[in-house]
């Protein structure tokens with residue numbers, strides 16, 4: 001799925017959004033019919049039953065399987081880090097990418113625990129995007145090209161895509177993007193991220209206010225992404241759009257990943273119908289963002305790490321839901337008496 005380097009690259013993306021398929025209702029009906037035969041009281045597996053239907057609808061498979069789940073982490077750096085908005089220095093982004101490669105991060109261990117593939121994509125870490133309090137993050141061609149990178153990154157190769165990120169200062173970018181997309185008081189979208197102190201929070205609030213004020217009057221979602229985004233956010237938005245077009249169900253990680261995909265929702269409210277929101281992050285504004293998207297998170301574990309960890313945990317549950325649906329015996333097979 002490559003984008004032609006045409007004069008209006010955002011139009012190419014708008015066209016892809018228009019081509020998004022809906023759910024496969026026949027596959028959903030197939031899962032419902034089989035579920036009714038399985039050796040358990042109807043409804044007794046609660047949300048696991050919903051997950052099997054969700055997988056069927058968005059994979060187009062009446063007997064859904066999760067054989068090749070992949071966690072994709074996009075990493076990038078941000079000029080706004082220079083404003084003292086993170087508890088950690090920007091150099092940690094690259095150091096953590098190296099830690100992912102060496103197998104030492106939390107995400108590596110969750111992937112081992114749940115037998116998930118892991119792919120890391122680092123996006124020009126030595127060239128942070130400009131400080132969004134002062135300048136636009138991208139020009140249109142670069143923003144569209146970064147989305148296209150995200151699309152290509154996830155092309156084929158997986159039947160369950162978990163989306164995560166790494167990027168010092170990206171909770172500031174995510175807060176600005178959400179404020180730009182949804183409005184409200186910019187400061188209400190700001191939280192501690194990696195754990196900034198009170199002064200750091202004040203700097204972060206000021207940065208988000210400044211960034212949002214700078215783009216006043218901009219309402220086009222792709223323009224808001226271009227002006228207030230960052231590379232890993234643009235790539236995640238592209239990846240989630242590509243997954244929809246290739247019928248791959250998606251699990252979205254925490255606050256930052258949610259902000260990235262909110263751009264697609266602003267373009268078309270159906271754009272995230274193939275996405276499961278893994279968890280509600282401890283970053284306070286995540287709950288508000290999920291409410292705006294009309295999405296209920298699967299888990300609430302008090303996590304706020306990012307790097308795909310919430311999505312990877314949810315993938316374990318989704319995989320179990322598929323296995324249960326596929327492998328259980330029916331009442332007839334097992335000779336178990338049905339409801340009297």
Ligand SMILES: O=C(O)c1ccc[n+]([C@@H]2O[C@H](COP(=O)([O-])O)[C@@H](O)[C@H]2O)c1
Nearest residue numbers: 086167169171193194254255256281306
């Ligand atoms: O996505 C979340 O829920 C989340 C909440 C807090 C922090 N993070 C991670 O922490 C980093 C950004 O935090 P900060 O304080 O540098 O803006 C980035 O690498 C994210 O993956 C992620």
Ligand SMILES: Cc1cc2nc[nH]c2cc1C
Nearest residue numbers: 088092166194305306307
């Ligand atoms: C150490 C560290 C690990 C991370 N993983 C995702 N974001 C992170 C931010 C920090 C600071």
